[in-house]
Amino acid sequence: MDSRSDRGMDRGTDRGKDLRRAVVLGAGFAGMLTASVLARHAAEVVVVDRDRLPAGPLARPGLPQAHHGHLLMASGAESLEALLPGFTDSLTAAGARRLALPGDLLSLGPHGWLPRIREASHGWCLSRDLLDWIVRERVLADPAVRLEPGVHAEGLCGDARRVTGVRLRGDEWPDGHELAADLVVDATGRGSRAPRWLAGLGLPEVAEERVDCGLVYATLLVRPPDRAAGFPSVSIQTGPGAGPGRAGVIFPIEGGRWLVTLSGTRGVELPRDEPEFHAYARALPHPLIADLLSACRPLDRVRRYGNTADRRRRYDRCRRWPDGFAVVGDAVAHTNPAYGHGLSVAAGGVLALARTLERHGPDRAGVTGDIQRAVHRGTRAAWSLATAQDIHYPDVVGAHPTRADTLRARLADRLQAAAARADGTGGDADAILATLIRLGTLKAHPTALARPATLRALLHPPTPAPTPDPAPPLTPTEQSALPQAPHHTSPHP
Incomplete structure (x- = not known):
């Protein structure tokens, strides 16, 4: 290894940190957030990305979905605020639009226009390029974080018990290079090759769930x-x-x-x-x-x-998991972007990683397995919300609705019909609409549906609704x- 690439390993823990070097694969949204977390635990954090990143809120080749609309839900904004304090102030300063929901939304569904009553939750509208730039600028200001652009990972070093580094190739190392690390985190998104890399270490195949409505x-x-x-x-x-x-x-x-x-x-x-x-x-x-x-x-x-299928890799089910390696963001799970949950789930997953490292320490045996289980728990709500709807579209691939799914869809439709009657007076319809909004922004747990107003709407057929305006x-x-x-x-x- 050359002296430049190993300078952090030579320092050891002279900054009072547990790890000498951590490597993050991918300099996107999840990758940069992960780097900010690892900088608290490692003397050096190296972030590698195959793209040469722009010096500003501009598009980059490796993120074609950045040309489309993105929502940062209330839950995601809270995760970002916990990871990067003051982040929402940065959003406001950069011109991002805060949407009070449902008031700042004109939404037409099967039961008419959504009533625009008082705020139940919120979301942020901004370009993906701007969001990534704000995160990147904040994280790269930390002297412990170093970006290596024009580089991609080809595999992991180590064995089934422990990952000890990563094999890289690119502008800096055209002939290939093994970069030693105490911890490697894959944040390479939907194109992640982590299952193949783990198989190369002798680990079993990773189970995958996939539902594709063809959006x-x-x-x-x-x-x-x-x-x-x-x-x-x-x-x-x-x-x-x-x-x-x-x-x-x-x-x-x-x-x-x-x-x-x-x-x-x-x-x-x-x-x-x-x-x-x-x-x-x-x-x-x-x-x-x-x-x-x-x-x-x-x-x-x-x-x-068109890369919009719901897809989740079940790293949490792996009976054997190597120390020194973790996977976050879309590389673990991503859902149909129509529901706007991707950024918030990714931010929540990185926050779960941060809390796990704080609780157990980054060098404890088995901590990366704990990370995968914590990250998976953060995908459940968005996965359930997306797949519960996507399975009902024609010619869906990967799953088909059961009788139970059909019953749940009817109950959900009954709730939506009740919510469409909200009038801002504080009645059951208002409570149901607020609950659905909070569920949709990942601010509420499904147990919120057990509240009296919701149960009344589910158990008693509604009176015939007036024709929607x-x-x-x-x-x-x-x-x-x-x-x-x-x-x-x-x-x-």
Whole structure:
């Protein structure tokens, strides 16, 4: 090994830390958060990434999903605040949009428009490039953290009992190099090769769960007219069980821009250019997004993305797990991005890693196995919410609804119907809507559904609901932001 790559190992624990060197594979969102945690325990943290990262909130080749809308749920923001104190202040300073939910959301579902009552939870809208840049800038300010761009991992060093480093290749080491480490963490995302690397050490095959409803989405970055400044987020969708799913979402992001995303499950053809994009938006169950889009100026081409299956690797079930190695973020689990949980689950997983290391110490035998179990626990809620809906779309791959799944879907539909009657007076419907919002932002546990208001809605058939108002619940200011089109307050034929 060259002297430059081993300088931290020579220092040992002269900074009073338990580890000499930790290596993080992947310099994305989860990877950089992990580096911030490991810098508390290691004299040197080396972060490697195959990309050369931009010096600012700009796109990079290895993250094609960054062109699309991202939500940071309340739970994820709390995890980030715990990992990087003051982080939400940085979001505000950078122009990220905080959405009070449901008030700052115009959402149309099977039971009509969602009532815009008092805040039950919140989320943050911003570009993925900006989010990653804020995290990266904070973490790389720590002198213990060193970034090695243009480098990728080819495998692990060590054996089935302990990982002792990682084999790297890239600009710095074109002929390959073994970098010794006390701890290696894989944060390489959906393309992680950790199962193959573990098999190379003689460990059993890792079980994997996968549910794929075939969702594809297309996004257009636009500049809305000045009169639409501050307009709420918009979501229009059909529900599972009613044929292929179709949806449209407007994400207001920094710089006064919007990311407009249209999506469809298996059996639906997504647009590839602007004329098709406008036509698809016009065919949604309500013309609101199409009307708003008609007044916007495009800032980019239409971009499509289709790697959206729910996928979870069950590292927590491995009976043997090597010391010195852990996996976090999308490399462990990722769900259909339509539900907006990915960033929050990843941040929560890194927080679980941090708490496990604090509780047990980074050099204790078996601590990395504890980390995998803790990370897995943080995936359960998002996994259940996503797969419980995705299995009901046509031609889903990987799972099919059972009678129990069908019953749960009916009960969930009953709750959504009850929530659609919320009126802000504090009754059962308000309580149910608040609970569903908190579940959707991962701020509540499913046991919250056992509350009296929810049980009453589940046990007693609701009275026939009035016909939903076809017009979105707009304020006068929001109404004035719409183009003067005769159809914007009527349902699409």
